[in-house]
Amino acid sequence: MDFQNTLEYAQQLDQADELRAYRDAFNFPKIDGKQVIYFTGNSLGLQPKNTQHYIDEVMTDWAELAVEGHFHAEKPWWDYHERLAAPLAKVVGAKKEEVSVMNTLTVNLHFLMVSFYRPTAKRFKIICEEKAFPSDQYMFQSQVKFHGLNPEEVIVEVQKREGEHSWRTADILEKINEVGDELALVLIGGVNYYNGQVFDMETITEAAKSVGAKVGWDLAHAVGNIDLQLHDWGVDFAAWCSYKYMNSGPGNASGIFVHEKYLNRKDVPRFEGWWGTKKETRFLMKPEFEPMHNADAWQVSNPPVLSLAPYLASLKMFEEVGMEALITKREKLTAYLEFILQEVERYTKGKFEIITPKDRGCQLSVFLHGYGKPLFNFLMKNGVVVDWREPNVIRLAPAPFYCSYEDMYRFGCILEEGIHQN
Numbered sequence: 001m002d003f004q005n006t007l008e009y010a011q012q013l014d015q016a017d018e019l020r021a022y023r024d025a026f027n028f029p030k031i032d033g034k035q036v037i038y039f040t041g042n043s044l045g046l047q048p049k050n051t052q053h054y055i056d057e058v059m060t061d062w063a064e065l066a067v068e069g070h071f072h073a074e075k076p077w078w079d080y081h082e083r084l085a086a087p088l089a090k091v092v093g094a095k096k097e098e099v100s101v102m103n104t105l106t107v108n109l110h111f112l113m114v115s116f117y118r119p120t121a122k123r124f125k126i127i128c129e130e131k132a133f134p135s136d137q138y139m140f141q142s143q144v145k146f147h148g149l150n151p152e153e154v155i156v157e158v159q160k161r162e163g164e165h166s167w168r169t170a171d172i173l174e175k176i177n178e179v180g181d182e183l184a185l186v187l188i189g190g191v192n193y194y195n196g197q198v199f200d201m202e203t204i205t206e207a208a209k210s211v212g213a214k215v216g217w218d219l220a221h222a223v224g225n226i227d228l229q230l231h232d233w234g235v236d237f238a239a240w241c242s243y244k245y246m247n248s249g250p251g252n253a254s255g256i257f258v259h260e261k262y263l264n265r266k267d268v269p270r271f272e273g274w275w276g277t278k279k280e281t282r283f284l285m286k287p288e289f290e291p292m293h294n295a296d297a298w299q300v301s302n303p304p305v306l307s308l309a310p311y312l313a314s315l316k317m318f319e320e321v322g323m324e325a326l327i328t329k330r331e332k333l334t335a336y337l338e339f340i341l342q343e344v345e346r347y348t349k350g351k352f353e354i355i356t357p358k359d360r361g362c363q364l365s366v367f368l369h370g371y372g373k374p375l376f377n378f379l380m381k382n383g384v385v386v387d388w389r390e391p392n393v394i395r396l397a398p399a400p401f402y403c404s405y406e407d408m409y410r411f412g413c414i415l416e417e418g419i420h421q422n
């Protein structure tokens with residue numbers, strides 16, 4: 001595409017953008033009275049303005065109805081979570097029975113490992129990517145030790161090749177075949193948090209299954225960002241948080257996916273609690289556990305309604321817009337950001353390097369050779385909110401829901417000035 005590095009051109013792209021009205025549906029922080037350029041939607045999405053209404057509704061019901069709110073609130077609390085399943089299923093490419101919302105991400109990965117990591121003397125190894133998100137690494141190690149095994153003998157990390165910044169699918173497939181009938185589980189972050197790479201989930205899932213392993217995906221950076229078809233790809237399970245591209249607030253509830261073939265099965269173990277039992281008979285308080293027929297069987301406790309309210313507010317917007325439109329804008333907006341970076345690079349003579357491969361979502365990770373913290377501080381002071389990783393990587397995620405082409409243009413100007421000054 002022939003982009004131009006001018007304000008008029010960026011504004012023209014904004015004029016033609018079908019999603020432009022949504023920018024006003026979010027609250028932006030301000031620096032020196034000016035709305036920031038927000039690149040950290042991959043870490044904490046902005047607050048949709050309708051969130052307040054959804055929270056107020058629960059607060060009012062609680063004040064006016066107290067315990068009666070469980071069944072008589074406008075949106076009764078006892079099955080509040082069920083309202084999230086259908087719109088969320090569309091975001092991840094699942095049937096609504098396959099999706100539930102509960103707990104937080106790492107907690108849910110632990111719960112799902114109980115069901116899907118069942119090591120035997122022969123089949124016990126786990127394949128993941130090298131330098132997985134730290135929480136995932138701790139989760140793996142503690143799960144392996146919980147089973148009385150040694151993480152060093154169990155966890156197989158797929159490496160990037162020397163001098164390369166991303167993983168090759170071929171290397172992952174080779175590792176899967178090499179581990180073969182010792183392989184119990186493949187669990188990778190669908191979009192890598194550091195370099196922004198999108199893994200070929202369909203191909204990797206198929207390969208892992210062909211050697212008899214289970215496959216799970218951590219979709220923290222994938223959900224609300226890229227196209228997902230979890231059901232059709234035959235993924236066994238997945239989990240994600242809701243506070244990154246899903247804009248549902250700090251530390252908020254996590255979603256899970258369990259493929260329908262594991263629903264209504266007695267041979268799939270689980271850690272259970274009363275909210276996983278059949279709703280029709282739940283309050284008979286019977287001693288035996290009768291599971292819900294859907295992924296809610298993995299629910300343990302009664303739902304955190306005040307957390308689910310902002311998630312529901314956000315999902316209403318995703319439902320209205322649809323992933324297809326978001327992805328279309330995301331591709332163009334990220335391409336425009338890439339173009340702007342290349343323009344700035346012309347002045348800085350190769351001091352930049354985009355380490356995100358072509359298989360990408362929203363995020364571009366950029367090495368700034370020779371520039372350090374002062375440049376980052378300059379950007380923040382000038383109203384550009386970016387994420388900095390030592391020693392000198394910035395991660396830029398222009399979320400299509402609320403970032404504009406003009407933001408990208410203005411960022412380029414500020415970056416260029418910062419490079420001259422630092």
Ligand SMILES: *Cc1c(COP(=O)(O)O)cnc(C)c1O
Pocket residue numbers: 104105106107133135136189193218220221241
């Ligand atoms: C953000 C993120 C997490 C965060 O986990 P929480 O349990 O929500 O704190 C975990 N894994 C990955 C890959 C992430 O990107």
